[in-house]
Amino acid sequence: MNIVLLDARQTQSALWSITSKRQIEHLKTHVDIQVGDTLRVGIREAKRYLTEIVSISEHAIQIKPIQEESVPTKLPVTLIVALPRPKVLRRLIMDSVTLGVNKIILIHSYRVDKSYWQSPFLQQLEHYVTLGLEQAGDTVAPKIEVYKRFKPFVEDILPTLISAEQPAYVAHPYVEQSMPSGINHPCSIVIGPEGGFIPYEIDLLIKNGCHALSLGNRIIRTETVIPYVLGRLFSTC
Amino acid sequence: MNIVLLDARQTQSALWSITSKRQIEHLKTHVDIQVGDTLRVGIREAKRYLTEIVSISEHAIQIKPIQEESVPTKLPVTLIVALPRPKVLRRLIMDSVTLGVNKIILIHSYRVDKSYWQSPFLQQLEHYVTLGLEQAGDTVAPKIEVYKRFKPFVEDILPTLISAEQPAYVAHPYVEQSMPSGINHPCSIVIGPEGGFIPYEIDLLIKNGCHALSLGNRIIRTETVIPYVLGRLFSTC
Structure with missing residues (x-):
């Protein structure tokens, strides 16, 4: 997992939420994320962003977008x-x-x-x-x-x-x-x-x-x- | 399995023998071989042949070489x-x-x-x-x-x-x-x-x-x- 893919509805407010069990588990177990780390995130059928981790709880990881990144061409x-x-x-x-x-x-x-x-x-x-x-x-x-x-x-x-x-x-x-x-x-x-x-x-x-x-x-x-x-x-x- | 790989020692006599359990099982189950069918066979570190199946028993399949084939280059x-x-x-x-x-x-x-x-x-x-x-x-x-x-x-x-x-x-x-x-x-x-x-x-x-x-x-x-x-x-x- 080199980006975390979110639905557009997860990115409506200023802080975005990662709520999928699979994604949270991967980020905690394999990436060992900490508050303040940067994280690459993509929005389905839309853009990709570098984000910063704002909070980590059991059922949600909150992030805020820092800058847009380019999506690879097909x-x-x-x-x-x-x-x-x-x-x-x-x-x-x-x-x-x-x-x-x-x-x-x-x-x-x-x-x-x-x-x-x-x-x-x-x-x-x-x-x-x-x-x-x-x-x-x-x-x-x-x-x-x-x-x-x-x-x-x-x-x-x-x-x-x-x-x-x-x-x-x-x-x-x-x-x-x-x-x-x-x-x-x-x-x-x-x-x-x-x-x-x-x-x-x-x-x-x-x-x-x-x-x-x-x-x-x-x-x-x-x-x-x-x-x-x-x-x-x-x-x- | 597109050829059957044999050791040189299995190809010393006029009839060659396939005796590996894995190979015999594959040929019987997946290829459904019959006496008279042709079969591609390679000899380890040596040549490749088209062969004909001469006999099929529980523990051995006997084949005879028909013609040499080219081995793909590396x-x-x-x-x-x-x-x-x-x-x-x-x-x-x-x-x-x-x-x-x-x-x-x-x-x-x-x-x-x-x-x-x-x-x-x-x-x-x-x-x-x-x-x-x-x-x-x-x-x-x-x-x-x-x-x-x-x-x-x-x-x-x-x-x-x-x-x-x-x-x-x-x-x-x-x-x-x-x-x-x-x-x-x-x-x-x-x-x-x-x-x-x-x-x-x-x-x-x-x-x-x-x-x-x-x-x-x-x-x-x-x-x-x-x-x-x-x-x-x-x-x-």
């Missing part, structure tokens, strides 16, 4: 991922948010176990978004969309995300052409499930405007490939 | 990391191995909790190396070294790893210059602990030849920053 990327198993999903959401992904789309695919769609984690994505934002020092949540049917998504939604200025890349091990690096334009990245997309799916993705590109001849897990490909594509910051 | 990078907490260490080793890191050095640092050095995981690194190799389809384990004292490592060992052709970069949030991207030369990367290196440590690293470079203004966890920085540095493959 990467101009839409990440389209076949729904992974719940443990991986949790990490994937946190990491994507931390790294500044602008929009996350979770889709079905042949090799996605149907039980994954029943996972309680899917109802708790907002919590993991918060953790990712607090890690990065960001205040703006990415949009998250969910499509439980592959074909309608690829045929009806995906083409609306693609243009000459905003291509879509699908990571695929069996092609010659390599994933670009250091691009400075928006794009979508499509990442398959464990075991990969089936040939029908790859064909449909290509038919609907995706470039199938290789990341080399190592097979990389979903949760690892996401930071790897983001580092590769957006290395200009 | 990234020319030495990854120097402040020892993270055990759970992160496990992931870090697997991911670094999967992505092809050539050498991993674990070091102490002021913000490394001393208890981390007592973790049983430190005695099981070889297991996580194996999992990383089997994920990537690689057969060659990276060298792993451990230095429990920061200053002697930085003053005596680190300079021997640095040359004009092989620079060392330390990821540091408070500098102007950015981490390079798409380099095609060997290098070392130094990654600090949770909370970062202390100023004394950064100064000592710089004094001993490291370039302190920024990865942008987001604060990224150790386990996420490693694939991110590898993707950024080595994007030519």
